[in-house]
Amino acid sequence: MIEQIRKVLEANEWELPLPITAELEHQPLVFDTCLRLLPGKRVTLAGRWGKKPVVAKLFLPQARKEQTAEITGYAALQKADIPTPELLWSGEMDTGLSAVIYQKLDPVEPLSAGLQGEKRAAFLAAAFELLASMHRNGICQTDIHFDNFLLANGKLHVIDNASLQAQEKPLNGEQCVGNLAAFIAQFPWLERQALLESPYLALPLSLKPERAREQLDEASQSIWWKRAEKYLAKVFRNCTEVAVEQRGGWFVAAKRGLDESWVAQFRAAPDSVMAKAEMLKDGNSATVVRAQLAGQSVVIKRYNIKSTSHRLRRLFRETRASNAWRAAHLLQMAGLKTPAPLLLMEQRRGPVRGVSYLVTADAGGEEMLDAYQRREPTQRELDDVRDIFRVMEELQLCHGDFKARNFLVTERGVELIDLDVLHAVRSKSQFRQCKDKDRTRFLRNWYAHPAMESRFRALLAGEQ
Structure with a gap:
């Protein structure tokens, strides 16, 4: 009923x-x-x-x-x-x-799916043309995102009509640029530059092309970061994607769809689950194991409290697990490869924090240094490394520990892990220092392999 x-x-x-x-x-x-x-x-x-x-x-x-x-x-x-x-x-x-x-339209293909498939160029061209038509008719989609466009009967259809604003005359140049910027901001940051240069992009005729592209660049950056900040706040509370529960001194944030019995078992006795798993790292600051979650291989990382003084220093600070949870979602939103974050759990008593856990998908693969001692990197893998450095520079993100073991060579390509201290830096001067430190640490991995070091140095310099 x-x-x-x-x-x-x-x-x-x-x-x-x-x-x-x-x-x-x-x-x-x-x-x-x-x-x-x-x-x-x-x-x-x-x-x-x-x-x-x-x-x-x-x-x-x-x-x-x-x-x-x-x-x-x-x-x-x-x-x-x-x-x-x-x-x-x-x-x-x-x-x-x-x-x-x-x-109900049937059959349909969401714009989000079409942009990931073989017909990406056609979907992109159709989306930009549809937006241009809406703008000419004085219509602006104020909550623009991929799920609000569906392909059916050979045409893109607009849905979520409540977020439309209409006026009698066509949108002016600034309105068009603003709406286009909001659309481009829905894409991973990795794709942003190619979209700004897309031949399908319908810029408003009322603005000079150079000025329109400049405004579009600035606006899309600003909107993308606003979306990111809003999204990163949501992954710590109940939302469509994440279920949050806080009881018995534990805070748990889990991706919806995870096996509930496994989550309950882990919440009740996390160390017992880890004791039965395959040990990957038994360090002083962190313990890492590989386990099974309803038939899916996952990696569990426990952030240890090393001593009483360490506990006191971290009592009122965000846990490293929380930072890694946020950072993984940010990298995914940016389009960089990293193991999918599945569950965050940490001890909480009011503002006081204790031991914490992070569960991610198991990316598999092997550490970069081991992989490239056996063989040459593929072009796809080199592109991934270039993308990691480029996107992190554009977003002013610092990783803090770019040793080779934090780059995994997997079936998907090169994935970045160990995001415990990854953070954004607002100051350009501070970021330059951080960027130089990350690059120096990455190149130091290859001191015993001068040919590979030279290749990566040229790659990061934009020479290949």
Whole structure:
């Protein structure tokens, strides 16, 4: 029953029991899939209304203005003849929830998937052309992201109409640049420069190309960092991607979808789980093991408290596990390869911190020094190393320990690990010192292999 939806939304819960059945205008309405749940606000569901496949958004009374915005946005797209799913019904349900129900597009391919596939160039060209059409018709997508564009019947369709703003005249140059910048900021930082130089980029004719690209560069940088800061705050609290629990003196943040029984077992006795695992490193400051999580190989790192004085020094400081958890998400957002962060757990008593744990996917592979003593690096691997240094320089990120064992050569390419002290540096002068230290440490790995050292030195200098 629809009442269940309202109860879940009002209780700020993150799970909705499905399927849910109801009746609307004498036709059965069945929801069997939850597409997005925002506790306290709204839920997006897929199902069937009679014989029609539908997608519905249901809003709590306090979010009713979003329903109005959905209808207004839909009308603007219809007037501009811009593809969007057909609005089948809007109104208020018996439970007090307001709703909009759209025809479900089928089959569809999200823009996010298309940009990762073989048709990336075609998807990118279509996305830029669609944005240009929206701008010419005075429409701006204020919450622009890949999931708001779906390919169906050979056309990109716009969804999430509540985030559209429409005006009678075309967007001016600055508005166009701002919206394009917000779109480019959705991509990993690694791809940003290529996007700014893309032949598909439709710059506003009202601005000189050089000035438009300069504004686009500056705006996309600023928006990307704002997105990053917002995202990095979210991974420490309950959100669509992460489930957070704090009880019994433990703080746990875990990726949704992890095996719940394993998480419960680990939370109850983390050292017992580690004792049964394969030892990778038994150091004074950290212990690292390889374990199995529901058939998936994972790496668990425990950050040890070395002594009483060490405990006292770290009592009120962020744990290294927390920093590594944040840094891994940042590198993934930037497009750099690093083992996926799965779980963070740390002892907390108010502001006091104790022992902490970080669980990541097992990247496999081998340490870079071992790999390149046996063979030459591939071009893909060299590109990965170049990208790591380039992106970290552009974002002013310092790793702090660029020894070869912190570069893993895997099936995916070169992955960066040991992110315990990775941090961003705002001061350009301080970053230069940090960058020089990281580069010097990296090149020192190869002192016994002068040919490889020369090759990496030329790579970092941009000579190959």
